[in-house]
Amino acid sequence: MSAAVLEVRDVVKRFAPSDAPALEGVSITVSTGEIVGLIGPDGAGKTTLLRICAGLLGSDAGSVHALGIDVLAQPVIVQQQIGYMPQRFGLYEDLTVQENLDLYANLQAIPRRDRPARYQRLYRMTGLEPFADRLAGRLSGGMKQKLGLACALIKIPRLLLLDEPTVGVDPVSRRDLWAIVREMVKISGIGVFVSTAYLDEAERCDRVYVLNRGRLLDSGMPAHFHGMVANRVWEASAPAGRARELRLKAQQIDGVIDSSIDRGRVRIVTRDKRAPALPDSQLRSVTPRFEDAFMHLMHLHEGHNGLMVNHFSAAHGTSDDTVVEVRRLTKRFGKFIAVDGISFSVRRGEVFGLLGPNGAGKTTTFRMLCGLLPASGGTLRVAGRDLRHSPGHARARIGYMAQKFSLYGLLTVEENLRFFGKSYGLWGKALEQRIEEMLRRLDLADRRHEPADHLPGGYKQRLALAAALLHEPDVLFLDEPTSGVDPLARREFWSRITAEASSGVTVIVTTHFMEEAEYCDHLLILSRGRPLALGTPGEIRNMARDDQHPDPTIEDAFIKLAEEPQRKEVELA
């Protein structure tokens, strides 16, 4: 039988005596040769638990043993033997890939003669070798995460702690990262303790702990969770392009605790084994996933599950006026062509998704659309104007939510909203009304006086959305709006976005979460600055239909479309 490499017993952690504890009697075991997942919504205490395991934080009660050593008493000895990758991995962005590796090799005191072999192995696993001399700051998000993992693995640790390692990483890179971890487990028999916000990743773990508000809700193998919701998961087929509507309908049915869009169909979890009453659609029972069980657990313990978006405007539907029009858009940085002749148009009330692996030119395209970056060629019109050359009042018609949380951390929720409201010309009573409305609609009212820095990820993201929606923009730009946000919050977020779209707001969104692509009306998949595919989610899925994938997901399609050029990139470089 394999030995325990991490044993956490009844750990309690309080940051301030008056606050509710961040961790309340948590016990966890990780053995050699297994990957153990830690899953929970934002603010559940995942990062705190991992930091305690790494000896970065003390605990108020309980014991933590890693590799048989008391972490709380002898953190330095433990740190010499474990690998830890924090959420914001400490890559030095002004050092190159190789220099970062060298630094961590030095810090871990890897003998020089062992290094070439290690580097080679890590480069092989991460595919970073062609980029060894690139500054870490210039790597794409996925490559950064891989480099972070490589740095954490420079010394083969017996215990590897990973804090949300795949946040903001495209599916191809995500798959690579998991493959690296799997390989390490298989070859070296290490134990891995990983927290994640991607529920599908739970399926890849050997065992899973579900953490909520500092308490463990449940634990077990993925199958254990599947069993919880057996015969309670359904799929309703919808006519092409109507899935969003159907989902809105489904979530108002009593007894439905979760609904999402999957492959153009609506996936529904019910409270009991009775089928939901959805007329005009074919319903069939499907095999549960971890995600369904998670929603069930949240529903059980929290009484809500992100479906209660308490606002609905009258649906205007889409109209024919084109709001965004892009023709042969090109961006060059010196010799490097970041975006190469992209064309598309977006109509009012549409949700338009920009997808692509990290470094495909999504962000560059996005920044040009918002007027933050001048285009090198082509035409670009948003609401009939080129934002780059238009005066302020044209910019007033757009809302922008940056990839990285970019509101003022020192200011409170309310102060942030007030500032952005005023920036967009709202004033006085109208402003106060809008703020109240946004606080209510986005469930921020109870945290209105907290500084934005102190908010957990999901709240931050809602605040950013509130700030972007405050002035009722015509076009909403969302750059990776859900990265680093827990699954519950993501559901909620998409309910809001689809509601906004149906009230006539045009939404342009980039995302890494392929399941989220299902919520879009049209998708553009980019790779290396060139358009790979443009169409509805259904059309895109159809491109990947083959013998291996009779019923492909967007992710399947994406991987299939994106893999070819990426392989070439590695070969060329």
Added chain:
Amino acid sequence: MRTAGLLHKEILQIRRDPSSIALALVMPIILLLLFGYGVTFGARNIEVAVVLESRGQAARDLIGRLEGSTYFLPTRVATLSEASDMLTRQEVSAILHVRSDFDQRLSSTGEAEVQLLLDGVDANRARLISGYVAGLVSEFNGVMLRQEGAGRDPPVVQLHTRLWFNEELDSRRTLVPGLISMIMTLTGLLLTALVLVREKERGTMEALLVTPVRANEIMIAKLLPYFLLGFAGLGVTVALARLLFGVPMQGSVSTLLLLSALFMLASLGLGLLISSIAPGQMVASQISVVIGFLPAFFLSGLLFDIRAQPRWTQVISTIIPTTYFIDASKTLFLAGDVWSVLWKDAAVLAAMAVILLTIARLKLKKRLE
């Protein structure tokens, strides 16, 4: 190996961001040129309006002395009111007024007055000018005395001034030591003040803390590069001062290095301390300017002699490391290895370095909390 790795990283980071090298190496050059060419305490070519109303020989002789002096650039002006206008418009710094009855009074009563009107806004300059003119006048008196030769010379005390350590009162010689201390204060303080907070703000601290690195090793890796950078600044300054301005150094190089090392450690200690307690780079910058740079600029004796200051500001000066380094380096450059002066400065600097580095080390925790 760990320390070497961290060091290597710091050095790479310094190389990537040229701003720190600019501070350590470009700043000394700029300041040295400005100090060396521009900033002198001795006034030369002072613009003086001369209102000579007397036509006598004595008056002309007196003015002749003024015109012959290298200190003055006299302009003859017909009337006092015209000269006053010039003074008000700041075209001249002083007016020398010789009345029409000057010669007559001098020969009849044996005593005559000349009036010097000064722009007193810059009191120090006014005083210097007044001193120069007084010197001319007393020379003139001395000559008259000798010309009268007949009879006995009245007994007169003649003052011979010797300026030790800086015979020509060349302010470059005194400012170079001050400049070195300024450069080292800036590199020591400003760069290190940001060095830890930045890692905290950017999230690299967390990854660093979980490696087997010890807090001492982090300290050393953060100190050494900036220590060397400070020394590079010192080298550039001293070399340029010697090459361009021929500023001599009486003391030995080893003493200079020892004192600089102690001072650098104290500055780095203060910088690291600020960095370990500040919540962000913004506050760290402000604190380092407010409690580090400004007192070092105004109170350390760089611009204003500490001994001329009131007692209570002298007390504040005693807690500023720069004070001791300026004192020591002036002695070192101009007087030599005078250990009776230097050991006290060295001891205080060493004590400050130890205290500041210890507190900074205690504040640098290996945990996040």
Added chain:
Amino acid sequence: MTAPTVHPVQMLLLAIVASMRRLLALTAKEIRMIFKDPRSRVTVIIPPIVQLIVFGYAATFEVSNVPLVVVDQSRSEESRSLIAAFESSDAFVRIATTTDLGEMRELITSQKARAALHIGPTFARDLAAGEPANVQFIVDARSSNTAAITTGYAARIVTSFNERTSDHRPANVSTARPRQVRLIDLAWFNENYLSRWFFVPAIVVQLVLIEVLLICTLSVAREREQGTFDQLLVAPYATWELLAGKAAPGLLIGLPQAAVAGLIAVYWFEVPLRGSLAALTVGLLSYITCAAGVGLFISSLARTMQQALLGTFLFMMPASLLSGLATPIEDMPRWIQLITYLNPARYALSIGRDVFLRGAALADIVDDLLPMTIIGVVCLALAGVMFRLRSQ
């Protein structure tokens, strides 16, 4: 809903109101950010005031109580009377009397004494013989300025000693009094040669400069580092509104501080305010705007907060040395004087001194006000261009 036709004037007014509101919002946010953090609050408000007082006292070129060692080898009535003349002046304090030149050398070298008066053994004899009696005065010139001033004091003391002895000379020694020219000096604007009158306004200028520069450069650099700058660029702010909003905290913090500093200068240090308050206010406003412009320009070039901070110093150090703070611009070589025309602190210092001591009115400071304002406007314009260019 508004009527379909809106009068152009009305539209313009609406646009102005909207613009003002945005500006107000941005300014309020900037101020709030500065005052949110208690440490930042403390470092912004208290130190400048405290420092003005402390530095105001410290910044002086007046030298008093110079420790003097006396080497009296004459030991005569005459030598004692000369020593008494030195002692009775405020400038010197006798700390030791010796006959040993070696001891004197030791005292000076070790900085226990900073000057020495050496009266040789033939002093009294020379005087009695009507010969010039030589006295040596030795000064520690490690601080050249103090040395120059000390020398001046000694010269004055000896001159007046000579005058006194010649006045009291018995009539029979010489039949005719020697002819003598007396110098009467009068310092306009500052009769008592108070260097504090000169330094206090200069320190205000210096403190305001550094404060405003830091606030402006660091706040922009922080927004860049934290990604919030993009959020501002996509909001409907015109470039000038961004600039104004970023410059406003400098003005709003710098101006009251300058006002308090002015009060301290007048009521605490008793520097006379002879000119017009309007001139002072306009001058300060223009200076702070100009400093904010320079700060924004520096910040538009900086990518990180470190670069912003070091950039500030790369500008500020030469700017303060070339402002006339410690050494008069008139005494600098021509080419350096030309450089100082680019230095806003130079004009501010000149305005401060003109208004306080020379009693300048608004019309008198135009010569300084104009170039300073131009520098400010140019910097702001450059910063605006760079803001949009470097948003990538």
